[in-house]
Amino acid sequence: MSLLTVDKLEVVYQRAITAIQGVSLRVEERQIVALLGTNGAGKTTTLRAISGFLGLDDARVTEGSIRFRDTQLENRPPYEITRRGLALVPERDKVFPNLTVAENLAVVPSRTSGTARKMEERAYHFFPRLTDLRRRTAGLLSGGERQMLAIAAGIMCDPDLLLVDELSLGLSPVAVEELTKSLVAIRDELGVSILLVEQSATVALGIADYGYVLENGRIVLDGDAQRLRDHSDVQEFYLGHTGSDRRSYRDVKQYRRSRRWYG
Amino acid sequence: MQLVVNILVLASIYALIACGYVLIYRVSRVLNLAHGELMMLGAYLLVATASGLSNSPVAALLLALALSLVVGGMVYLFLMRRMTGEMVLAAVLTTVALGILLRGLILLIWSASPRHPRDMLGWENPVFTLPGDARISLYAGLLIVSTVVVYGALFLFLRFGRWGMRMRAAGQNPLLAAQRGIRLHAVFALAWGLSTFTGATAGMLIALDSGLDSTMVMIGLKAFPAALVGGLDSLAGALIGALIIAAAEVGVIRFIDPLLADVVPFLVLIVMLVVRPWGLFGTREELDRV
Amino acid sequence: MSKPLPAASGHFRRSYADEFRLIETRFARIWATVFTLCLLAFPFLASPFYVDLATQVFLTSIGALALMLLTGIAGQISLGHAGLIAAGAFTAGILFKEFSLPFWVTVPAAAVTGALLGLIFGLPSLRLRGLYLAVSTFALHFVVVYLGGEYETRRGFSTGILVDPPKIFGWEIYAPRTWYLVLLAAAGIALLVCINLMRARSGRAWRAIHSNETVAEALGIGIARYKLLAFVISSSMTAVAGALFAYYRGFVSIEAFSMYLTIQYVAMIIIGGMGSLLGAILGATFVTLFPYLIEGLMSALPGADRLAGSVFAVNYAAFGIVMILFLVFEPQGLVGIWRRLRDYFQLWPFRYRPVGTKS
Numbered sequence: 076m077s078l079l080t081v082d083k084l085e086v087v088y089q090r091a092i093t094a095i096q097g098v099s100l101r102v103e104e105r106q107i108v109a110l111l112g113t114n115g116a117g118k119t120t121t122l123r124a125i126s127g128f129l130g131l132d133d134a135r136v137t138e139g140s141i142r143f144r145d146t147q148l149e150n151r152p153p154y155e156i157t158r159r160g161l162a163l164v165p166e167r168d169k170v171f172p173n174l175t176v177a178e179n180l181a182v183v184p185s186r187t188s189g190t191a192r193k194m195e196e197r198a199y200h201f202f203p204r205l206t207d208l209r210r211r212t213a214g215l216l217s218g219g220e221r222q223m224l225a226i227a228a229g230i231m232c233d234p235d236l237l238l239v240d241e242l243s244l245g246l247s248p249v250a251v252e253e254l255t256k257s258l259v260a261i262r263d264e265l266g267v268s269i270l271l272v273e274q275s276a277t278v279a280l281g282i283a284d285y286g287y288v289l290e291n292g293r294i295v296l297d298g299d300a301q302r303l304r305d306h307s308d309v310q311e312f313y314l315g316h317t318g319s320d321r322r323s324y325r326d327v328k329q330y331r332r333s334r335r336w337y338g
Numbered sequence: 339m340q341l342v343v344n345i346l347v348l349a350s351i352y353a354l355i356a357c358g359y360v361l362i363y364r365v366s367r368v369l370n371l372a373h374g375e376l377m378m379l380g381a382y383l384l385v386a387t388a389s390g391l392s393n394s395p396v397a398a399l400l401l402a403l404a405l406s407l408v409v410g411g412m413v414y415l416f417l418m419r420r421m422t423g424e425m426v427l428a429a430v431l432t433t434v435a436l437g438i439l440l441r442g443l444i445l446l447i448w449s450a451s452p453r454h455p456r457d458m459l460g461w462e463n464p465v466f467t468l469p470g471d472a473r474i475s476l477y478a479g480l481l482i483v484s485t486v487v488v489y490g491a492l493f494l495f496l497r498f499g500r501w502g503m504r505m506r507a508a509g510q511n512p513l514l515a516a517q518r519g520i521r522l523h524a525v526f527a528l529a530w531g532l533s534t535f536t537g538a539t540a541g542m543l544i545a546l547d548s549g550l551d552s553t554m555v556m557i558g559l560k561a562f563p564a565a566l567v568g569g570l571d572s573l574a575g576a577l578i579g580a581l582i583i584a585a586a587e588v589g590v591i592r593f594i595d596p597l598l599a600d601v602v603p604f605l606v607l608i609v610m611l612v613v614r615p616w617g618l619f620g621t622r623e624e625l626d627r628v
Numbered sequence: 629m630s631k632p633l634p635a636a637s638g639h640f641r642r643s644y645a646d647e648f649r650l651i652e653t654r655f656a657r658i659w660a661t662v663f664t665l666c667l668l669a670f671p672f673l674a675s676p677f678y679v680d681l682a683t684q685v686f687l688t689s690i691g692a693l694a695l696m697l698l699t700g701i702a703g704q705i706s707l708g709h710a711g712l713i714a715a716g717a718f719t720a721g722i723l724f725k726e727f728s729l730p731f732w733v734t735v736p737a738a739a740v741t742g743a744l745l746g747l748i749f750g751l752p753s754l755r756l757r758g759l760y761l762a763v764s765t766f767a768l769h770f771v772v773v774y775l776g777g778e779y780e781t782r783r784g785f786s787t788g789i790l791v792d793p794p795k796i797f798g799w800e801i802y803a804p805r806t807w808y809l810v811l812l813a814a815a816g817i818a819l820l821v822c823i824n825l826m827r828a829r830s831g832r833a834w835r836a837i838h839s840n841e842t843v844a845e846a847l848g849i850g851i852a853r854y855k856l857l858a859f860v861i862s863s864s865m866t867a868v869a870g871a872l873f874a875y876y877r878g879f880v881s882i883e884a885f886s887m888y889l890t891i892q893y894v895a896m897i898i899i900g901g902m903g904s905l906l907g908a909i910l911g912a913t914f915v916t917l918f919p920y921l922i923e924g925l926m927s928a929l930p931g932a933d934r935l936a937g938s939v940f941a942v943n944y945a946a947f948g949i950v951m952i953l954f955l956v957f958e959p960q961g962l963v964g965i966w967r968r969l970r971d972y973f974q975l976w977p978f979r980y981r982p983v984g985t986k987s
């Protein structure tokens with residue numbers, strides 16, 4: 076049985092706008108899964124649906140199911156989901172800017188009592204750079220440091236599955252490489268599965284075991300990372316390889332249309 | 339000298355009440371206009387426990403304080419929880435409606451005649467003479483002391499306590515706080531409980547000092563400018579704001595016209611809103627958020 | 629921007645003039661006529677007690693409409709309504725007492741005072757929004773009430789100012805029936821003014837400002853101008869209502885204009901339904917009749933004489949509960965309930981109205 080099974084998920088905002096439709100995906104134990112897609116494809120909505128909506132989001136899962144181990148997670152509040160072992164590193168507003176680095180980690184309630192100290196040590200172990208920044212206000216961190224802090228706070232939740240939204244957005248290639256290394260280390264040392272949402276397919280497929288491609292709120296393609304890397308459409312549209320001879324724009328449109336039909 | 343003492347006593351009353359406004363606003367962005375009524379309810383809770391436990395006055399006081407904490411939490415859990423995610427105005431009006439409801443209930447249960455919980459508990463209120471010929475009553479002195487204690491405790495709690503940090507975190511970004519596994523409802527209920535607790539402390543001490551009737555709500559309302567002058571999301575601001583308002587009020591009563599007393603806090607408030615709407619220590623972007 | 633078609637009636641506008649009609653269908657016209665006739669006949673059929681109640685409803689309707697214009701439609705929250713009513717009442721009272729000016733001078737004077745105060749109340753709105761604006765009007769309320777109280781004590785009217793019944797064209801308005809007709813006319817005029825303001829450029833500007841100030845400004849709407857306009861119009865209407873109140877009661881005292889009065893007016897627009905003129909009137913009716921309803925209920929209970937002393941407190945508490953219930957369970961207010969009922973009957977056997985029609 077898979078760790079996380081999302082089945083034919085449909086999410087509606089404000090009782091009127093359907094954001095994603097029929098999205099199905101699985102994450103196995105100790106696996107890194109990449110969710111690829113362009114802007115507005117529905118990646119973030121999928122993650123948010125898994126990690127839970129608040130009343131003020133005015134969004135609901137209207138169909139399908141999200142199963143994490145043995146429990147259904149649809150439309151539960153985020154704090155309940157986090158306590159079940161599913162932590163999210165959001166895309167924007169990922170740290171509390173007026174709290175210091177140490178406080179950002181300290182606010183996270185521990186899943187089992189008495190482990191707060193150990194969890195903190197673990198967070199600093201994966202991101203030693205944060206140790207020097209303990210007393211720094213989080214709002215003053217650089218983009219890369221902020222992302223580190225966010226992931227550190229994520230593993231403070233002691234998750235079995237870590238959801239990471241837009242790991243590489245707005246970061247330098249050096250920082251991205253460092254972060255992907257830490258993610259792999261987290262997976263290897265803690266046995267945590269990771270669901271990674273990315274715009275940059277190069278980064279995601281570099282570390283993922285399996286991948287899904289999302290377009291217009293539907294899954295159009297999936298397979299293990301190697302297969303996706305070799306897939307001609309993925310190469311062309313997500314990895315930016317044009318191949319030897321340039322194809323005409325008409326074929327491009329053909330591709331999009333066919334994907335939408337069959338997806 | 340007496341003037342300074344008067345200012346200090348009034349300022350500590352306002353500060354003790356104002357920190358309730360600040361706590362709730364800072365954590366949940368709701369302006370609690372029922373704070374005056376909740377404070378009065380706290381004082382009447384003391385009347386209730388005093389009549390029940392008249393032979394053990396300390397227990398009565400402690401029980402009343404504990405009850406006020408519970409009442410505050412209940413208000414959130416049964417009423418304000420439904421208003422999260424609604425328009426700010428709707429939440430504020432709900433607190434206004436709550437205030438009216440409480441006022442009616444208090445009148446219904448305890449009637450409008452003044453009460454004197456100090457006599458019920460059988461305590462004295464001796465007056466001390468301070469150097470410089472200033473006089474201060476015991477409970478007025480206790481008001482100053484408890485203001486210092488409450489502010490100190492709140493500061494430490496928010497700075498170093500895990501739940502205090504969680505309250506700050508939830509105030510900054512409730513969604514992220516929830517995603518990190520913080521129970522928002524628990525945090526908000528705690529904020530309401532603490533706010534009612536501090537307000538009730540002020541209410542009880544005022545009632546012990548000088549008796550209690552329904553005009554106490556006005557004191558609660560006048561403390562609101564203190565919170566706003568200092569900046570609605572700043573505890574230190576509330577302290578300074580209370581000092582400013584109290585100084586202005588005592589000064590006006592002494593030198594200009596006692597009739598002005600009830601308006602002065604609001605005049606200061608208007609000046610502040612014109613000059614620096616976000617308050618002395620408030621965050622500037624607060625204005626756009628609401 | 630064109631008006632929406634009358635609710636799902638199958639009625640279509642055929643000429644340009646149709647767009648400007650106040651009442652579009654024959655059915656609505658018949659309805660309006662019957663309703664007006666009923667209102668006119670009411671004082672001659674009902675007992676003086678009910679006539680007095682209806683008169684109070686008309687009076688509060690004017691104030692509620694004014695507040696609805698400002699808060700429900702232009703989105704500027706005001707918690708200073710009682711202060712404005714007090715200003716109107718005191719203008720009328722003072723001009724009558726000090727200069728014995730007649731009715732037709734004092735009421736326009738109240739309107740002017742209201743307009744000036746509206747300008748003052750409105751100035752903070754240029755800088756403040758939402759809560760902070762509410763707070764600034766809240767503070768101004770206390771200032772106005774203080775000034776009124778100061779006048780009362782300085783001049784030795786500490787119990788209040790007595791105001792004689794007004795004379796219009798040498799005709800003294802004293803009998804309840806006459807008051808009923810006068811205030812019915814006043815409320816009618818207020819309603820017409822509001823309807824027409826809503827249909828014109830000003831109404832569209834206000835609604836645009838309400839939904840999004842920045843976008844409204846980008847569309848070329850003079851934010852400052854229309855905000856102040858909303859404050860000025862609303863305040864002068866409110867002040868006129870205050871002046872009429874002074875004459876109707878024959879007595880002005882600052883005691884009557886507490887914060888509770890403001891809350892009552894705010895409750896009217898919430899209970900009635902934000903953003904709807906009909907809501908303002910429904911809310912005014914509800915809130916005015918509510919205490920009498922409670923009193924009636926309590927006297928119907930067993931042991932009524934024991935409860936007599938606590939009527940006031942029960943009123944307070946019940947009012948708070950009703951307000952909370954509306955805020956939590958029916959944010960659309962009475963208008964929301966009315967619309968659902970009407971849609972149910974109008975559209976039966978269907979459930980949804982066609983796209984493009986509005987209730």
